[in-house]
Amino acid sequence: MIYTVTLNPAVDKQITVPTVSLGTVLRASAVQSDPGGKGFNVSRALKMQDVPSCALGFVGGATGDFLVTALEELGIKTDFVRVAEPTRTNVSVVSETEGPHLKVNEAGPTIDANALDLFLSKVRDLAQAGDWWVLAGSLPPGVPTDIYTNLTAVLSDAGANVVVDTSGSALKSCIDAKPALIKPNHHEAAALLERSIDTLSDAAEAALQLHNGGIPYVVISMGAEGAVLATNGVAHIAEAPEIVERNPIGAGDSMVAGLVNKLSAQLPAADALAWGIATGAMSASLDGTAFGSSMQIAELVKQVELEHYGEE
Ligand SMILES: Nc1ncnc2c1ncn2[C@@H]1O[C@H](COP(=O)(O)OP(=O)(O)OP(=O)(O)O)[C@@H](O)[C@H]1O
Numbered sequence: 001m002i003y004t005v006t007l008n009p010a011v012d013k014q015i016t017v018p019t020v021s022l023g024t025v026l027r028a029s030a031v032q033s034d035p036g037g038k039g040f041n042v043s044r045a046l047k048m049q050d051v052p053s054c055a056l057g058f059v060g061g062a063t064g065d066f067l068v069t070a071l072e073e074l075g076i077k078t079d080f081v082r083v084a085e086p087t088r089t090n091v092s093v094v095s096e097t098e099g100p101h102l103k104v105n106e107a108g109p110t111i112d113a114n115a116l117d118l119f120l121s122k123v124r125d126l127a128q129a130g131d132w133w134v135l136a137g138s139l140p141p142g143v144p145t146d147i148y149t150n151l152t153a154v155l156s157d158a159g160a161n162v163v164v165d166t167s168g169s170a171l172k173s174c175i176d177a178k179p180a181l182i183k184p185n186h187h188e189a190a191a192l193l194e195r196s197i198d199t200l201s202d203a204a205e206a207a208l209q210l211h212n213g214g215i216p217y218v219v220i221s222m223g224a225e226g227a228v229l230a231t232n233g234v235a236h237i238a239e240a241p242e243i244v245e246r247n248p249i250g251a252g253d254s255m256v257a258g259l260v261n262k263l264s265a266q267l268p269a270a271d272a273l274a275w276g277i278a279t280g281a282m283s284a285s286l287d288g289t290a291f292g293s294s295m296q297i298a299e300l301v302k303q304v305e306l307e308h309y310g311e312e
């Protein structure tokens with residue numbers, strides 16, 4: 001089974017108006033609400049590739065109910081811990097044409113010690129050898145910054161494969177617990193290593209550095225440039241296929257889904273990287289936070305050519 005963990009989920013609400021202007025009442029011409037959160041994105045992208053997963057995290061109130069229903073309607077299993085305060089809503093106000101938009105993110109409910117304990121014991125109960133767990137995104141108020149480190153340790157001890165996709169101190173802290181796979185983008189990896197990463201070769205060196213520190217799979221993504229994967233002492237490098245970019249937000253989450261799909265099916269690492277790159281590119285070519293089907297990704301992956309750097 002593949003589990004995705006979204007500790008700080010949101011209802012992403014997009015309100016479309018004719019033009020965005022301040023100091024006046026704007027009339028919505030369309031309203032769209034979607035489940036928001038990086039772990040959910042991974043589950044949604046996996047579902048588009050016909051791969052089942054179960055979404056975990058904290059939800060509360062009517063907004064939390066909306067998330068459960070929306071995910072289950074998409075065919076994604078959920079197993080949440082309920083909290084008293086409602087799940088946050090992140091609002092974007094966008095204009096019908098191009099132009100300025102507003103985005104307001106709430107902080108999200110504070111997670112108390114009781115809810116955190118319930119979540120940790122749920123993870124301990126579910127932890128099984130061979131499963132894949134994706135821990136993705138920012139942390140809600142009340143959750144200690146080393147939560148991903150603890151979860152990685154608990155899950156790895158049980159023999160599960162842990163993927164961490166986060167940034168800043170949560171990423172820095174989890175490195176010591178040696179997750180199976182990390183996928184920072186080049187900005188996140190540069191901040192972690194305190195070095196600059198401007199080219200795919202820089203990314204390959206940085207990925208090998210992190211891999212040599214004991215992380216079996218290190219992917220560093222570079223948006224339209226492509227990505228690298230260091231594993232078994234080798235860096236695999238590939239440029240991204242050419243697409244017309246529509247919305248690149250969530251491309252990284254898609255890439256994680258593509259990587260986990262193929263690695264959990266025990267495909268060779270290089271094939272998983274190519275599929276992950278094509279999955280990310282497909283998602284970047286779609287409007288909104290949307291994900292490609294296996295057929296669409298299979299078309300794009302034909303354009304991905306890998307190079308290898310280091311001993312095979
Ligand atoms: N404009 C693009 N053209 C082609 N491929 C793209 C483009 N943007 C993203 N991709 C693909 O998606 C992968 C991941 O993108 P990126 O490096 O932007 O992730 P990210 O910064 O983690 O994104 P996010 O966290 O918003 O999901 C890239 O390695 C690439 O394969």
Ligand SMILES: [Mg+2]
Nearest residue numbers: 165185252253
């Ligand atoms: Mg990312």
